[in-house]
Amino acid sequence: MIFKPGALRLFFSTAALYRTVQATCEGVLVINAVAPEIPDMSQQHRPYKPEVGRISYSLDSAGNLQLTSTTPTFTCGPITNFVSSNGTSVPPAKESKGHKVSQDPVQSVGAQLHCSQQPEAVGTDLMSPWQTITFYGSLFLQIEMKDNKCAKPAELVLDYSRCSYNATTNNGRLGSAIPCSWSTA
Numbered sequence: 001m002i003f004k005p006g007a008l009r010l011f012f013s014t015a016a017l018y019r020t021v022q023a024t025c026e027g028v029l030v031i032n033a034v035a036p037e038i039p040d041m042s043q044q045h046r047p048y049k050p051e052v053g054r055i056s057y058s059l060d061s062a063g064n065l066q067l068t069s070t071t072p073t074f075t076c077g078p079i080t081n082f083v084s085s086n087g088t089s090v091p092p093a094k095e096s097k098g099h100k101v102s103q104d105p106v107q108s109v110g111a112q113l114h115c116s117q118q119p120e121a122v123g124t125d126l127m128s129p130w131q132t133i134t135f136y137g138s139l140f141l142q143i144e145m146k147d148n149k150c151a152k153p154a155e156l157v158l159d160y161s162r163c164s165y166n167a168t169t170n171n172g173r174l175g176s177a178i179p180c181s182w183s184t185a
Contacts, residue, residue, distance in 0.1 A: 001164055023148030028070065030061045030185035031154065033135040033163055042125035051185065052117045052135050057154045065109055067141065076115040081175040083110040112140040114158060130167040137163040139182060156184050
């Protein structure tokens with residue numbers, strides 16, 4: 001079988017494009033909620049900070065992002081805000097000696113989604129009148145790829161993330177929209 005040079009070039013550029021699109025940055029982010037006004041006696045009276053869920057992420061070099069809760073009791077809706085930017089970065093401390101220094105492509109993606117936890121029974125180690133707590137709010141995650149690899153794992157951007165919780169006592173008293181904060185493990 002004989003290939004024409006143009007067909008061979010097309011084949012190799014298609015193969016390179018396919019390989020590039022297949023590059024992914026993926027992992028799992030563990031999400032904790034922090035309720036500063038509820039002391040946890042088992043943690044030397046530090047604020048109550050339970051793990052509420054895990055979110056798996058996958059970003060390919062074409063900019064396709066998937067965010068999925070992998071915890072059955074922590075549900076997340078679709079991505080509500082999506083921000084993507086492409087740029088370049090100069091590799092640090094490379095001697096140019098008259099040569100042109102190449103710039104590495106960088107892709108940064110941010111996405112926001114709303115998540116909520118199913119009601120959770122409050123343990124006896126907490127100094128609180130609450131019987132159940134439900135954490136909910138928006139999470140804004142940022143992921144960067146450089147040279148078709150993860151430049152850094154996904155991170156939670158606290159400035160754009162909001163956390164609240166609802167709670168009930170054993171005699172039916174309700175507390176709603178009580179501020180809290182998110183953190184990652």
